[in-house]
Amino acid sequence: MTKQPDHKYEIVKQYFINFIQKNDLKKGDKVFSENEAMERLKVSRHTVRKAIGDLINEGWLISVKGMGTFVNDPGAFINKPSKLIGVITTYITDYIFPEIIAGLEDVFHRKGYNIMLGNTSNEIEKERQCLLNFLGQDLAGVVIDATKSAYPSANIDLLNEFRKRKIPVLFIHSYYREFDSSYVVENDEYGGYTGTLHLIKRGMKKPAGIFKSDDMQGHLRYKGFLKALSENSMSIEDDNIIWFNTYDKKNMLNKTNSGFIDGRIIDILGRCDGILCYNDEIAYYVLEIAKKTGIKIPENCRLVGFDDSKLAIMADVKLTSVSHPKNELGRITAESIIKMINKSETFVKMVIKPELIVREST
Amino acid sequence: MTKQPDHKYEIVKQYFINFIQKNDLKKGDKVFSENEAMERLKVSRHTVRKAIGDLINEGWLISVKGMGTFVNDPGAFINKPSKLIGVITTYITDYIFPEIIAGLEDVFHRKGYNIMLGNTSNEIEKERQCLLNFLGQDLAGVVIDATKSAYPSANIDLLNEFRKRKIPVLFIHSYYREFDSSYVVENDEYGGYTGTLHLIKRGMKKPAGIFKSDDMQGHLRYKGFLKALSENSMSIEDDNIIWFNTYDKKNMLNKTNSGFIDGRIIDILGRCDGILCYNDEIAYYVLEIAKKTGIKIPENCRLVGFDDSKLAIMADVKLTSVSHPKNELGRITAESIIKMINKSETFVKMVIKPELIVREST
């Protein structure tokens, strides 16, 4: 029930399109001339030109003075979908993200997608700017490493806008509790649990932990830590848990104003015999402080980190670390969002079980 | 010297555009009618309609039957330029590139540009694919870390295509000799020179060097190395120079099939008392071999690396390293290509002088 067009030029346009499709004309093939169109359809030259002009604007045809009119893109009407995927990272420089991006890039490249990169430095405002930017870009999908995922997000409105536009969004590492979304994450609770069990097995009596307070990973690793302790009838004193956040971490790594945290680390190094550290960066930092204060790792105190980064291998005392395969995580993420884009899967909720890699620090 | 258009409808179009701009009309404001245009410009209705039709297609105007013609997007004429910059890296994961990208990203983000990322793994074919891909993307500019810059490039044709399209291309780290282009590079010759002078000052009598054969940096660092030696009336035996390439490096880092290079490193460690290493990764690798074979650094042999990467600080024996500020390099690069895009500078040839950072390995 194709509606009969009221206007002659609509009939002419349709005639051209039918002509292209029936004869299976490809880009560059010539169509009949304006004069011939006049005769075939018994319309004026003006009407033919109006029709052809429309089809040129719509991308169907191209005309060349003195030569004729040619098929441009017979599939122009398909409105080909975007092949661009936005990736929002927290820290590009961060010790594990480059590897994940390398995995992402490799898969996306192979499948003909491009990456558009944004970086938040774990700041909510920068995340907002990236999202706003991406909303103006006709993306096929978005991969996000959530900023400060432990807290309610100020950017849910923008995430909902992506949903409204049916642009798939896939979280990596963590996600916002209040926004039901697709994600590929590590099983951080299990990671904390297994790391702590390992410390207990190695004889830890006085446990301590250092966790990041503003992302979900920190909370979940802490949860696993508590679970392992309680299953083994151990308790933990509040004083032996150090919570730090993005701001503290920046100061620590820049060695500015880190006195408070340093003091607390010295405290627990003196009091405890096992520390579950939020990640390898922290474990490495603890190692340095231990060296300065003469505490021996692992003899006096054992350390477990997370992420199995290069730091873990390069440290004086090679670090035991809980980790996922990073490049692989990037690949899985890329493949997942491509499935979402192709609608072969609408929701992806993937939790990757990490493994404990035992080294000298325990 | 705006070219006077040959056709009447061009004049009419320009008249409409001037009218909108002079009266500062906003979206939705009405412009004069077709009849009035006929009278004002003394042209036929047909010509006026052709002009208005063009402007509608270009996004300037919208007309409503029975009401009139209205301004749609008063800025459409700008044909707003792309705000997307392609960045081609060799190794995203590489120990210094993430920091450079972070610097790039920060500046680009601030100036409203987006990064599209490509990765070559230092393979010419992948570089070609990235360039081809970028040619189909309407980019404002391209930043490239050249692949195997010591060799003639197979991709000059594509680089010339960018030039033809007047898309600025800026090389970083190195560039192709046969393609006269803009670049931001480190002064690698000076770096090799100053690193070698430092080794000589520390008493090096039997020099050795390890260089990468397939990028320009390796050749230039070698050149600086030779210069420093000859200025101090020292000579170098061919056997004490190790050349490696991308393929060897991959094997070395994966600890597969690296026997040949390992043997040569053991050789020079036994024979020589100072090694200028292509970069910190190599210096770190040499350090590990030295540890295994019982050679003491710096007592028996001194090492100088390049890049001042995290590796330099984390090694057992902290590495002396020749380096530029990496984040800063990213910033300079970003600012340079933005200047090129804005045409405030057409060619950028910037050579950044590296500094020697002295640590335990010398």
Added chain:
DNA sequence: AATTATTTGTGCGTATGTATC
């Protein structure tokens, strides 16, 4: 509620210009 003037949309006829083959 109907009329009228205005404005854009469709359509035809004609003439001339200009690029390509």
Added chain:
DNA sequence: AGATACATACGCACAAATAAT
């Protein structure tokens, strides 16, 4: 040089939507 094909340009007539009277 001539034929063909698209490009520009003018004039005219009528249709359809809108706004004001």
